[in-house]
Amino acid sequence: MSAMPxxxxxxxxxxxxxxxxxxxxPGGWAVGNAGIVDLGDTTLVFDACITAEAARDLAAAxxxxxxxxxxxxxxxxxxxxxxxxxxxxxxxxxxxxxxxRDLIDTFGREELASDIEHGGAQLARAAAMxxxxxxxxxxxxxxxxxxxxxxxxxxxxxxxxxxxxxxEDRLTLHGTRRTVQVISLGxxxxxxxxxxxxxxxxxVFCSDLLFVGCHxxxxxxxxxxxxRALEVLATxxxxxxxxxxxxxxxxxxxxxxxxxxxxxxxxxxxxxxxGASADDLxxxxxxxxxxxxxxxxxxYRSNVRFLLGRM
Ligand SMILES: [Zn+2]
Numbered sequence: 561m562s563a564m565p566x567x568x569x570x571x572x573x574x575x576x577x578x579x580x581x582x583x584x585x586p587g588g589w590a591v592g593n594a595g596i597v598d599l600g601d602t603t604l605v606f607d608a609c610i611t612a613e614a615a616r617d618l619a620a621a622x623x624x625x626x627x628x629x630x631x632x633x634x635x636x637x638x639x640x641x642x643x644x645x646x647x648x649x650x651x652x653x654x655x656x657x658x659x660x661r662d663l664i665d666t667f668g669r670e671e672l673a674s675d676i677e678h679g680g681a682q683l684a685r686a687a688a689m690x691x692x693x694x695x696x697x698x699x700x701x702x703x704x705x706x707x708x709x710x711x712x713x714x715x716x717x718x719x720x721x722x723x724x725x726x727x728e729d730r731l732t733l734h735g736t737r738r739t740v741q742v743i744s745l746g747x748x749x750x751x752x753x754x755x756x757x758x759x760x761x762x763x764v765f766c767s768d769l770l771f772v773g774c775h776x777x778x779x780x781x782x783x784x785x786x787x788r789a790l791e792v793l794a795t796x797x798x799x800x801x802x803x804x805x806x807x808x809x810x811x812x813x814x815x816x817x818x819x820x821x822x823x824x825x826x827x828x829x830x831x832x833x834x835g836a837s838a839d840d841l842x843x844x845x846x847x848x849x850x851x852x853x854x855x856x857x858x859x860y861r862s863n864v865r866f867l868l869g870r871m
Contacts, residue, residue, distance in 0.1 A: 569590040569609065570588060576763060578597065590609040591805075594618055603630045605630040654725070686707070729743070742755070745792055769786065776859065
């Protein structure tokens with residue numbers, strides 16, 4: 561057996577024979593996790609990283625692991641860290657829901673323009689936090705300095721590829737070795753999030769419907785829809801659940817995220833009852849099990865602020 565392909569952007573983890581997770585490597589430019597699936601006669605990739613540099617390694621890994629280039633690339637949702645690398649898969653058919661395609665073409669395009677315009681300033685801001693007294697802020701700097709370095713290097717050259725094949729709720733891909741399903745779970749983390757289910761392997765690629773060991777980002781989606789989506793994901797237990805961010809998890813991680821979102825809603829409702837405003841949240845930190853997760857700063861407070869703003 562040949563050695564696993566190496567990348568400075570991600571670590572490859574074998575989940576089943578012919579199924580690999582590409583997990584963002586700290587300091588690398590993948591940011592979003594991805595997946596590679598050997599369907600037998602064709603190869604499928606799930607999500608595309610945030611930079612062309614990481615996606616080039618992902619495309620090469622798919623060839624090294626399966627012996628052929630990916631014929632299809634499924635994009636779970638429109639966020640930059642899951643779609644930008646798609647341009648490094650020439651000749652690969654891009655697949656997403658029609659809603660996600662629209663979102664890439666609108667908000668995704670705006671996000672690219674913003675990354676190009678503000679990337680340098682954001683990089684300087686993150687780098688300046690590297691020596692902060694607060695370890696949470698140093699952790700933010702350690703993650704977001706390479707994040708913005710990657711965007712400063714890649715975004716000005718990025719061409720946003722739009723999916724050529726769209727579906728609404730569910731798409732089944734049949735290979736000679738396995739059949740997989742791409743399922744939209746509707747508005748949750750974003751206005752539309754799809755997952756990749758490998759029923760015979762006990763593997764679900766969840767993208768950003770699951771965060772493991774780090775705080776989620778709620779402010780672009782529908783928290784109640786997200787809770788419903790997590791209930792659907794939990795029905796696939798026992799399985800390996802590959803998150804969009806963090807290491808490969810289990811059903812416990814799906815449950816922990818659902819509990820955390822409910823706790824966030826309760827915290828926001830309590831603050832609302834006290835008449836607190838979004839400006840009163842300075843220094844607010846989690847007290848539930850998520851206090852051990854990374855990126856409490858800045859995401860915990862911004863998630864509470866988002867929920868409070870909707871009340
Ligand atoms: Zn996302």
